[in-house]
Amino acid sequence: MTEQNGGGTISGLRNYVTQQQLSLRYVLIACIAGFQFVTVTSVVLLVYFTMDRAILKQSEDLLDQHSEIIVERISNFFLPILQAGEMLVELVESGMTDQTQTTTLERIFYGVLRTSPEISGLYFGRPDGTFVHVFQSDGSAELVTRWNDPQQPGTTVLVRDEGYRPIGRYRDDTDVYDPRRSTWYSLAADGRAPTWTNAYTFERTGKKGMTFASPVYRDNRLLGVFGIDIEAVKLRQILENTSFGKNVTMSLFTTTGNMIAHVSDHKMIEVEHIADLTGDVGQITQTLLARLETPEQGFAQQFPASSGEGRHDLMLANIQSLADHDLPWLIATIATREALSGGLRDNHLRALWAAIVLLAVLTLFAIPLANRIRQPVLNFAQQSREMLQGSTRDLSPGSLKVPYSELETTGKTLESQLWKRRNFEMQYDRTFNVSQRGMAWIDPTTMRFIRVNKHFCGLLRKPEGVLLTCGLDDVLSGDKTKILSVFREAVLSDKDFSIEADFVVDEHLAIPLRMTAFPMRDFDGRPDHIFAVFDNNEEEKQSAARLENFKRDVDRIGRINLMGQFAAGLAHELNQPLGALVHDVDSAKFVLNASELDRAEMADILNDIDSHAQRAGDIIRALRNMIERDDQIPHCFQLDDLLAQTLAIMKPEAIAYDVDFELSVYESFVIPGNRVQIAQVLVNLIRNAISALSTVDVTPKVIRLEAYEKDGSIVISVEDNGPGFPAHIKPFTQFETTNKGGLGLGLSISKSLVEANRGTISHVKPHQGGTRFEITLPGKVPERGGEQDE
Numbered sequence: 200m201t202e203q204n205g206g207g208t209i210s211g212l213r214n215y216v217t218q219q220q221l222s223l224r225y226v227l228i229a230c231i232a233g234f235q236f237v238t239v240t241s242v243v244l245l246v247y248f249t250m251d252r253a254i255l256k257q258s259e260d261l262l263d264q265h266s267e268i269i270v271e272r273i274s275n276f277f278l279p280i281l282q283a284g285e286m287l288v289e290l291v292e293s294g295m296t297d298q299t300q301t302t303t304l305e306r307i308f309y310g311v312l313r314t315s316p317e318i319s320g321l322y323f324g325r326p327d328g329t330f331v332h333v334f335q336s337d338g339s340a341e342l343v344t345r346w347n348d349p350q351q352p353g354t355t356v357l358v359r360d361e362g363y364r365p366i367g368r369y370r371d372d373t374d375v376y377d378p379r380r381s382t383w384y385s386l387a388a389d390g391r392a393p394t395w396t397n398a399y400t401f402e403r404t405g406k407k408g409m410t411f412a413s414p415v416y417r418d419n420r421l422l423g424v425f426g427i428d429i430e431a432v433k434l435r436q437i438l439e440n441t442s443f444g445k446n447v448t449m450s451l452f453t454t455t456g457n458m459i460a461h462v463s464d465h466k467m468i469e470v471e472h473i474a475d476l477t478g479d480v481g482q483i484t485q486t487l488l489a490r491l492e493t494p495e496q497g498f499a500q501q502f503p504a505s506s507g508e509g510r511h512d513l514m515l516a517n518i519q520s521l522a523d524h525d526l527p528w529l530i531a532t533i534a535t536r537e538a539l540s541g542g543l544r545d546n547h548l549r550a551l552w553a554a555i556v557l558l559a560v561l562t563l564f565a566i567p568l569a570n571r572i573r574q575p576v577l578n579f580a581q582q583s584r585e586m587l588q589g590s591t592r593d594l595s596p597g598s599l600k601v602p603y604s605e606l607e608t609t610g611k612t613l614e615s616q617l618w619k620r621r622n623f624e625m626q627y628d629r630t631f632n633v634s635q636r637g638m639a640w641i642d643p644t645t646m647r648f649i650r651v652n653k654h655f656c657g658l659l660r661k662p663e664g665v666l667l668t669c670g671l672d673d674v675l676s677g678d679k680t681k682i683l684s685v686f687r688e689a690v691l692s693d694k695d696f697s698i699e700a701d702f703v704v705d706e707h708l709a710i711p712l713r714m715t716a717f718p719m720r721d722f723d724g725r726p727d728h729i730f731a732v733f734d735n736n737e738e739e740k741q742s743a744a745r746l747e748n749f750k751r752d753v754d755r756i757g758r759i760n761l762m763g764q765f766a767a768g769l770a771h772e773l774n775q776p777l778g779a780l781v782h783d784v785d786s787a788k789f790v791l792n793a794s795e796l797d798r799a800e801m802a803d804i805l806n807d808i809d810s811h812a813q814r815a816g817d818i819i820r821a822l823r824n825m826i827e828r829d830d831q832i833p834h835c836f837q838l839d840d841l842l843a844q845t846l847a848i849m850k851p852e853a854i855a856y857d858v859d860f861e862l863s864v865y866e867s868f869v870i871p872g873n874r875v876q877i878a879q880v881l882v883n884l885i886r887n888a889i890s891a892l893s894t895v896d897v898t899p900k901v902i903r904l905e906a907y908e909k910d911g912s913i914v915i916s917v918e919d920n921g922p923g924f925p926a927h928i929k930p931f932t933q934f935e936t937t938n939k940g941g942l943g944l945g946l947s948i949s950k951s952l953v954e955a956n957r958g959t960i961s962h963v964k965p966h967q968g969g970t971r972f973e974i975t976l977p978g979k980v981p982e983r984g985g986e987q988d989e
Contacts, residue, residue, distance in 0.1 A: 258515055258536055266517045266532050269441050269449065274524035276437055279315045280427055281525055284393060284413040287311075287321075287425045291415045298323065298415065298422050301331050301346045308333035309342060309363055317433060319408065320401070322426035324378025332376075334428065337404060341366070345374070345403075376402070378424070387412035387424045395527055397457040398431055407431045409459065431460055438462040446535040448480050451528055456488060459528060479514060484531050487518040491529070583613060637733030639666075643691060643718065643726040646671045646683065655733055658712065660704050676701040676709040690718045690729050699736060711737055776815040783808045833956070838868040838906055838913065838978065845881045846904070852886070856893045856900070863905040868913050870978045872956035877976070880949045880960070884917040884972050887946075891921035891970065913978035918971040923964065930962040930972075 290296040290307070297303055308321040312335060320334030331346045340361040347354045353372035360366050378384045386394045393413040400407050408430040415422045438449050439462055450473065451459040458470045463480065470476060473484045483502050502514045513536045521528045582599060599617075601610035631638055637655030639648050647670040656663050659674060671686070672679050682700055689696040695717045701709040716731040787804045846860050853860060870877065885902060892900040903918045924930060930946050953960040958976040965971050 255513070255536065258534075262515050262517050262532060262534060265441075266519045266530065269438070269530055269532065270519050270521060270524070272437050272441060273434070273451070273521065273530065274526065276317055276434065277429075277524070277526055280317055280411055280429060283311050283315055283318065284411055284425060284427055287323075288413050288415050291422060292417055294417075298325070304331045305333055305344050305346075305357075306363075308344075309359070312342065317429060318427055319404075319406075319430045319433075320428035322378060322383075322410075322428070323423055324381070324384045324426065325423040326379070326421055328377045328379055330376070330378040332403070334403065345371075345376075347374075347376070378426070381410075381426070383410035383412035383426045384424045387414040387426075388421060390414075391416070397453060398459045401428060401430075435460045435462065435467050439465060439467065446537065448531075448533045450476075450484055450531045450533075452484075452488075452531070453528055454488075456485075480533055483514060483516050483533050487516055487531050488529070491518060579610070637712070637735075639731045639733070641671060641716070641729040641731055643687075643729050646687070649728055658710065658733060658735060659702060674702050676703050686716065690716055691726060693718060702733075710735065776812070780808055780812060780815075833872050834874060835869050835871045836874040838870050838915070839864045841870075841874060841878055842881070842904055842906065842915075845878055845885065849882065849885045849889070853889055853902070856889055858889050858892050858900045858902060861901055861903040863903070863907075865907050866980045868906060868908070868978050868980060870913060870976055872958070872976060873952075876952040876956060877974075880952050880974065881915070881917070883946075883949050888917060888919035888921060888970065891923075892919055895922050897921075908978075908980060909975075912975050915974040915976070916971060917974075918965060918969060920967070920969040923968060923970050924962070 287307070291298045296307065304323050308323075308331070311321060312318055312333065320332065322330060322332050324330045327349055329347055329349055331344070333342060333344045335341075336343050336358070342359045342363075344357045344359065345354045352375070353370055354374040354376065356367075356369055356371055356374075357365055358367035379388075382399070383394075383396045386396065391414060393411065396410045396412070398407055398409050408428055411427040411429070413425045413427075415425065434451070438451065438460055441449070445464050448461075448463040450461045450470075452473055453459065456473045458472055458475070461468045461470045461476070473481065473488065475481075476484055479502070486502070502516055514533060515536060516531065516533045518529055518531045521530065579600065599610050599614040601607050631650075632652050634652055635654055637658045638652045639655050640650040641647070642649055648666050651663055651666045653663075656666060659666065661669075666674075672683055675682060677700065682698060686696055686698070695715065697713065697715045699711060699713045702712050703709050713734045713736045714731055715734075716729050719727050719730050721727045783804050787801065787808075790801050790804065842862060842864060846862060850860070881904075885904075888902045892902070897920060901920055903916070905916045905918075907914055950960050953974055953976070956976060958974060960972060960974050963971040963973055
């Protein structure tokens with residue numbers, strides 16, 4: 200395009216010259232002069248703004264260096280004070296110094312004051328209100344010691360000269376000083392740690408300063424508190440000596456804004472709080488403190504001057520933390536751009552005129568050279584900006600092209616941090632958005648939604664934009680006031696909150712959701728947002744119900760399979776009463792066909808028929824009770840009936856192995872529980888006993904069942920005289936068995952069934968040998984009964 204435009208311009212000039220018949224010499228001069236003017240003007244403006252930014256950058260670096268020097272000097276000033284505090288505490292805690300001896304403490308304080316001129320006075324306050332105070336007399340080298348006696352009012356004052364010789368002593372009955380009422384004492388004693396006070400006026404000397412207090416404990420008992428006074432004037436001297444020019448302000452203050460020292464233009468200004476500062480300095484200082492994310496980190500920033508004084512169009516500010524030096528303060532340095540750059544800006548203007556002359560000659564060479572030097576930096580800045588904005592996805596190592604070696608470390612650091620940040624944000628956003636559980640961020644103050652994911656929008660059937668305009672109270676149904684009150688109290692006290700409530704879908708529909716929430720805090724420990732998870736528990740309840748029904752069906756099938764294992768024995772058991780019934784019917788027919796009807800014989804036959812029919816019915820009922828579907832609902836049932844039916848079912852199998860049963864029930868017990876599950880346990884224990892007895896040659900083979908009351912519970916015992924368990928087998932352990940082909944799950948399942956009925960099952964080894972299991976269940980005795988034996 201440039202070549203085309205240039206060609207068009209030259210052609211136009213040629214035509215114009217041809218038409219106007221002008222001198223080519225003047226046209227060339229005009230063109231060259233015009234191109235030079237444009238070139239020189241462009242270069243001069245480019246250099247002007249480039250140098251202006253360079254001066255600004257240099258000013259920022261100078262401010263940072265100056266702030267570091269101030270921090271270093273202040274930390275060096277307070278280092279002996281902190282060391283003195285640690286030394287005094289160690290002397291008392293280790294027992295090397297008796298804190299009750301005033302003269303001992305006075306001599307130690309004298310040595311500290313002589314070696315640490317930064318300290319203006321030392322205290323030691325005891326829990327009983329007594330104290331020792333040594334301080335430097337104003338305007339002289341004399342030391343003044345004051346202490347009190349709990350038995351006498353007032354204090355004793357002793358004055359010593361520079362050689363520690365007493366030169367005066369008197370009583371001051373009006374001095375009722377009690378260290379326990381002092382701020383430094385209460386802060387250290389309550390906090391149980393060394394602490395600094397805010398700047399205040401010393402009661403004795405009337406000077407302003409601060410106190411470093413260190414509590415002394417031995418065996419978790421407070422022995423006293425050391426207090427070290429530092430006059431603010433000594434600290435201010437450091438700031439005054441460090442100040443590097445006019446229009447420079449330095450402020451040392453606490454994280455709450457209480458001013459410790461303030462220097463402006465080499466002058467001390469008495470200020471209690473940063474809010475008392477006026478003009479641009481006050482606004483900038485308050486802004487720096489407000490924007491400080493954490494007390495341990497500092498930052499620098501530019502501020503436009505609003506006062507309009509002279510050429511102070513821009514002010515640079517820096518705030519640094521002294522936390523790394525164990526000092527709980529912040530220092531802010533504010534300076535105008537002119538104060539930092541000196542006469543560079545004035546020299547800048549003069550240099551521009553010289554540059555115009557030089558650039559007039561070197562125009563054709565300066566433009567491409569300047570562009571070539573500047574372009575890589577612009578590319579670096581542009582690529583960094585695109586990475587920060589997320590417009591590029593290439594964040595692989597080495598993707599950020601560093602133009603110069605001086606920027607290599609910066610480039611690697613920036614690339615690494617960008618990669619970590621983008622990677623974390625992508626992972627978190629993807630997890631949050633694609634989660635199959637409803638998720639939301641909630642403002643802890645307004646309870647409004649800050650962020651929601653797609654699944655939560657789907658649950659409430661509302662678009663994201665609508666939910667972000669709503670609060671938690673807008674989507675809750677029912678008693679929302681009570682829920683919100685409990686919710687706010689729980690999450691703001693760092694407690695997890697979980698509740699099942701109805702949430703509004705539209706004006707005619709609400710769905711039940713389970714909400715689980717917990718607070719998320721920022722680096723300062725303040726609540727940032729509440730992370731809430733919403734689950735549709737209706738599907739969970741339906742799934743649980745289906746699982747429960749499936750479990751019941753499986754249990755029923757298991758019982759049917761169990762019945763199949765001894766069906767042959769039951770058939771044999773039924774054949775006996777059925778055969779007897781057939782025989783009795785034939786006998787009845789014979790009696791009826793006789794010439795004379797014997798009524799007594801007929802009654803006996805009918806009684807036998809009834810007895811055998813009852814016997815068959817009992818067997819069938821027992822079988823039916825075992826295989827009918829279990830509703831899993833506990834009912835009260837008669838224990839003696841369950842024991843009798845269980846033995847009736849297992850009797851054919853016992854007869855096959857020549858095993859006898861002995862049943863002892865001393866009361867008519869009523870058990871609240873699942874009758875079928877208890878029967879399954881008894882059948883399993885009896886079958887295990889029969890299996891064990893079938894492997895030994897012992898006479899007689901007996902299984903004893905006993906039920907009795909013990910400590911308010913009902914105990915059912917199943918005991919056999921078989922071989923017992925081997926030493927290496929532990930009952931109730933899954934997959935351990937003594938039966939060939941067994942899975943080792945019977946006793947484990949039995950234990951689970953007993954525990955499901957609020958009972959316990961244990962294995963007891965009888966003295967005479969064999970095996971004994973005891974089942975303990977809750978129950979009661981509604982009426983007295985006799986003993987049964989079978």
